[in-house]
Each structure stands twice: as structure tokens, then as C-alpha cells.
Amino acid sequence: MSKEISLQALQRLPLYLQYLKALPADKDIYISAKVLSSALGLGEIQVRKDLAAVSDGGKPKVGYCAAELIKDIENFLGYDNVNDAVLVGTGKLGKALLSYDGFKAYGLNIVAAFDSDPGKCGIDESGKQIFHISKMENLCERMKIEIGIITVPAASAQEVCDILVKSGIRAVWNFAPAHISVPAGVLLKNENMAASLAVLSKHLSEKRVCENNSNSI
Amino acid sequence: MSKEISLQALQRLPLYLQYLKALPADKDIYISAKVLSSALGLGEIQVRKDLAAVSDGGKPKVGYCAAELIKDIENFLGYDNVNDAVLVGTGKLGKALLSYDGFKAYGLNIVAAFDSDPGKCGIDESGKQIFHISKMENLCERMKIEIGIITVPAASAQEVCDILVKSGIRAVWNFAPAHISVPAGVLLKNENMAASLAVLSKHLSEKRVCENNSNSI
DNA sequence: TAGATTGTTAATCGATTAACAATC
DNA sequence: TAGATTGTTAATCGATTAACAATC
Numbered sequence: 001m002s003k004e005i006s007l008q009a010l011q012r013l014p015l016y017l018q019y020l021k022a023l024p025a026d027k028d029i030y031i032s033a034k035v036l037s038s039a040l041g042l043g044e045i046q047v048r049k050d051l052a053a054v055s056d057g058g059k060p061k062v063g064y065c066a067a068e069l070i071k072d073i074e075n076f077l078g079y080d081n082v083n084d085a086v087l088v089g090t091g092k093l094g095k096a097l098l099s100y101d102g103f104k105a106y107g108l109n110i111v112a113a114f115d116s117d118p119g120k121c122g123i124d125e126s127g128k129q130i131f132h133i134s135k136m137e138n139l140c141e142r143m144k145i146e147i148g149i150i151t152v153p154a155a156s157a158q159e160v161c162d163i164l165v166k167s168g169i170r171a172v173w174n175f176a177p178a179h180i181s182v183p184a185g186v187l188l189k190n191e192n193m194a195a196s197l198a199v200l201s202k203h204l205s206e207k208r209v210c211e212n213n214s215n216s217i
Numbered sequence: 218m219s220k221e222i223s224l225q226a227l228q229r230l231p232l233y234l235q236y237l238k239a240l241p242a243d244k245d246i247y248i249s250a251k252v253l254s255s256a257l258g259l260g261e262i263q264v265r266k267d268l269a270a271v272s273d274g275g276k277p278k279v280g281y282c283a284a285e286l287i288k289d290i291e292n293f294l295g296y297d298n299v300n301d302a303v304l305v306g307t308g309k310l311g312k313a314l315l316s317y318d319g320f321k322a323y324g325l326n327i328v329a330a331f332d333s334d335p336g337k338c339g340i341d342e343s344g345k346q347i348f349h350i351s352k353m354e355n356l357c358e359r360m361k362i363e364i365g366i367i368t369v370p371a372a373s374a375q376e377v378c379d380i381l382v383k384s385g386i387r388a389v390w391n392f393a394p395a396h397i398s399v400p401a402g403v404l405l406k407n408e409n410m411a412a413s414l415a416v417l418s419k420h421l422s423e424k425r426v427c428e429n430n431s432n433s434i
Numbered sequence: 435t436a437g438a439t440t441g442t443t444a445a446t447c448g449a450t451t452a453a454c455a456a457t458c
Numbered sequence: 459t460a461g462a463t464t465g466t467t468a469a470t471c472g473a474t475t476a477a478c479a480a481t482c
Contacts, residue, residue, distance in 0.1 A: 006473060010419055014411035018371070018394060032439065040396050045441095045475060052441065060439045060481045077415050078422025096313035102394070106414040146421055154235070171417045177235060177319065179257050187420040189413050194231035196406050197323040198294050200388045202227055203404040204363055205295025223449060249463065262451060262465095269465065277457045277463045 005053040012050055014106070015040050017073050020066050032063035079107040084145050085173075087113040088160050089152030090120050090130050093175055097151060099126035110149070112139065116156070133163070140167035147171045154178035161188075222270040227294075229267055231323070232257050234290050237283050249280035296324040301362050302390075304330040305377050306369030307337050307347050310392060314368060316343035327366070329356065333373070350380070357384035364388045371395035378405075 019039055023029055033051070037044040051057075051064060055072040058064035074080055087094055087110050097103075098113055113130045115121060121130050131139065139145070148164035150157055150172060157176035164172060171187040174180055182188045236256055240246055250268070254261040268274075268281060272289040275281035291297055304311055304327050314320075315330055330347045332338060338347050348356065356362070365381035367374055367389060374393035381389060388404040391397055399405045 007416070008473065010415055011409070011412035014394075014409075014415050015396060018411065019396070034439080041398055043475065046473095048440065049442090049474085058440060060441090061437080062482080063439075076419070078418045081422060083418055083421055092313040092316050096309040099309050103414070106411060107418055108414055147417060171420050173413060173417055177231075179232060179236070181258055187417065189416050191408075191410065191413055192228070192231075193408065194235070194323060195228035196390060196408055197320070197325055198227055198231050199224070199406050200364060200390060200404065201295045201300055201324055202293070203388050204300055205298060225449065251463085260451070263449095265464065266450085266466090275464055277465090278461080279458080280463075 005050075009046075009050045009053060012042070012046075013054065013073050013077060015042075016047075016050070017070065017077075020070050020073075023066050025067070027065075027067050029066040030059070030063040031066050031069075033058070035063075077107075079105075081107060082109050083107050083147055084143060085110050085147035085149055086136065086140060086145050086164075086169075087149040087151060088115070088133065088136070088164070089150065089156075089176075090115045090124065091151060091153075094149075094151035095124065095126070097149065097175075098124055098128055108147070111143065111145065116152075133160075136163060137167040140164070140169060145169065147173065150174045150176050150180075152176055222267075226263075226267045226270060229259070229263075230271065230290050230294060232259075233264075233267070234287065234294075237287050237290075240283050242284070244282075244284050246283040247276070247280040248283050248286075250275070252280075294324075296322075298324060299326050300324050300364055301360065302327050302364035302366055303353065303357060303362050303381075304366040304368060305332070305350065305353070305381070306367065306373075306393075307332045307341065308368060308370075311366075311368035312341065312343070314366065314392075315341055315345055325364070328360065328362065333369075350377075353380060354384040357381070357386065362386065364390065367391045367393050367397075369393055 016036065019036065033044050033047040037047040051069065054076040055064065055069055085108055087098055090098065090113050094113065098110060103110065110128065113124065113128060114133045114136045115130055116133045118132055121132050124130050146169060148169040150160055152160050154176045157174065157178040158180045161172055161180045161182060165182060165186055169186065171189070172182060173189050173191060175191045177194050180188065233253065236253065250261050250264040254264040268286065271293040272281065272286055302325055304315055307315065307330050311330065315327060320327065327345065330341065330345060331350045331353045332347055333350045335349055338349050341347050362384070363386060365386040367377055369377050371393045374391060374395040375397045378389055378391070378397045378399065382399060382403055386403065388406070389399060390406050390408060392408045394411050397405065
């Protein structure tokens, strides 16, 4: 376990996790790479390779123990440690993420939000506190927050990111449609809806039929 | 123009577009691949190759005409044709997307939403109509809708997708944390937040410093 | 044992980068 | 012309897939 893993493979792990967790929670459920791959629309060898990177391995002729796999993947991804996060920008999208309670399955816990508009500060519908942005640095440092979620307009994204970095954030999840840059050691993950829309729009403008299933992206 | 383009390159186009649109709207503004690449944190050659795929090209020693590039990229991506879409599932995320007005810059126009809960039907805060899911097929067919946005819980994602496909949808944008499958010719784009979280969580659990800027994903 | 399934090493494929030629 | 910049062909790199060996 814990061999080389590609960025692509890393991003497929939640897919396996989601499938495995939907299975009955029985110690003795085994599943083969073949079943997994066809259920998820992936290659069978790819699945074996992905799982080999995170798990002690399956048993020939039997498959992988589902319960073990879940444990191994969660452990590999660090979902067992809770990752505290702050969110900046409480517009529509920010509020939606703030009240989404599905993140805790991934170890993500949004502890507070920030906004530059004093009128938006207070308790959110989600029950979470929204502070003025001026309080962010202090709070992040005190609570040793490591994840910052950016849901501000593009124009202020870099500025907000800089404050987050100064506050000790080590990973930034950016939803603003803007390119931002971070210093070495800080991870930047862009949630790039514009990129997705480009793919959709291009497909429609082509009006051509491509090959099956390879058209899932 | 319109040579081969890789999926990656296609998804970088909105980045160029966003940068170029932030420039003064002057017919005579030229920009070099060098400036573009360093502003966006990309490789210079990569930028030239990307632009070559969509544009008639730049002028040696001068660069690319910004206004031309914008036109070429928008044309390539089909942002000039309006793409009508429907959204299914009016939970927090669905509502956030419904009222987000930034999509029209990408040619995306959400004309209506659907939900299986009759209590949620009516006029949304966004001013858009929410219909019962039973009306979806008929409405999509009549209006020749080609894009379906799925923001329902994972458990009903496949079912909703099947109805969309039956209704003539040709591109599906899936926000549900579920694997769904579509027939040939229909494009499926997953907006995979779980995948992003995997990258963030793994980075933090590693507690190691990686190389600069290559850590933007 | 035979057969099914895992795991690994080698081959292929696609995307990025480097080297260089073309052009204003 | 010389120099800056674009554009293309070749080399590299990384990820996926294929072939095959190992194991229960």
C-alpha cells in the first residue's frame, strides 16, 4: 500500500469509496475489479492498479474485501482526520456550500465563513457564523485552519487568497472564475465550472456523435 | 483555425477568455503568448499551441489581437449560440446555480427547473419557474432543450438522467456525487467536488511541501 | 489440478515541452 | 538586417492499457 499514485487515480478514489459505501456494511463482502470497473465505467486493469496503490490488496479468485477497501481508501485520503476549513464569500454559491452537509463524509468541516459586507455577518441559515473578513487572519491562526474555500467574485479572489495564505492556510479550494497564484507548499485546487461549460458547449456546437462512454468526463 | 484540440486545451480556453475580456476593449490591443502564459501560470508554448487551434493566428513580433482572440475563442466554443438548459433538483446547490447569473457569459441559459417535491414548485427567488418533474419530458421536447443540469441526491441521479436523455437532452452536467451512464452521443460532464476534496485532503495528510505552482490543479 | 482473479512489467497512447524554422 | 515573436515538427513525460506471471 501507499505506492505511487497518479493525480488522476487520486481523483478516482472517491468514486470507489462512494460505490463501496453503498454496499451492505458486512465484513464478508468481497468485490472483484471486474464488477467495480463495469459499475463505474472504468477499465478493469485501471481499477486494479488504483486499488493496489492504496490497499494491501485483494485475494485472487475472491476479490477485494469491501470493508477493508473503504478503510484503506479513507485512510489514504486522510478522511479520518477532520479537516477544518473556512469559507470566504457568502453569495449564493458560498451559502450553498456552507449549508451542504455532505462534506463531512470527506472529513471537511467548514467552521466559519467570512464576508467583506458587514451586512452579511451574523448567523447563517446553516447555523454557522459569518464574520467580517477583517477577523479572518486572527481566527485562522488561532484555530490552525488549513483549508480555505474561495467563493468571492473573480476580482477579489487573489486578494482573499493572499490573506488566507498569510493566515496559515495550506490548501485553497477556489470557486471564483479567476486565475490565482499561491506560494510553494500551498495547494491550489480550482473548481472550474467555466472549463466544464466549455466542454458542454463545444460538444453541442459540434453536433456530432462521439463514441459511447468515452464521452464521460 | 479549428485544428486538433485536446480536451485539456479545450478546458483552458475559458481561462484565456476571462483574461482577455478583462483587458480594455480596444481594437488595437495586442498580447503576446509570453504575457498571457505568465499571467495565467501556463507554459508559453502551450499557450501558442492552444491559440493556434482556435484562431487564425498572431503576428510575429506583435502578438495576438485581443479582440480577435475573444471572438475566435467564443466562436470556437459556441458561446455565441445560446444554449438553453434545464436544471433538476432544487436543493441548496440547485438554487444557487439557478440564481447565478454569470452563466450567460458562457452562452448558458437555464430556462426552468424541476423537482420531485410538489411543495418546491412555483416561482423561485431567482424568478425562474420550478415545475414538477413529471412535466420535464414534455417541456424539454417542446423547447428543444439540449442541456440538463443534475443537482439531485446521488440516489436519484441516474433516474433523472434517463428522463433527460429520453427528453432529447444532448449534454448532461452532473453535480450529484454519483456515477451515471449515458448512451452514445450524449455528453456527460461530471462536476466532481469529491475528486477535488480528495486532492485537498491528500495534500494535507501528506504534510509535505511540493513544487511551486505545479501544485495548482 | 484447473480456473478465476490479482498484480506487475512492457507497450501504447495522449498531452506537454523542447528545438528549430518561419515571419514580420 | 537583426531581433522578437509565432508556428510546427520532434522528443519527452505521464497515464492508460495490454500482456503475462503469480496466487489462491
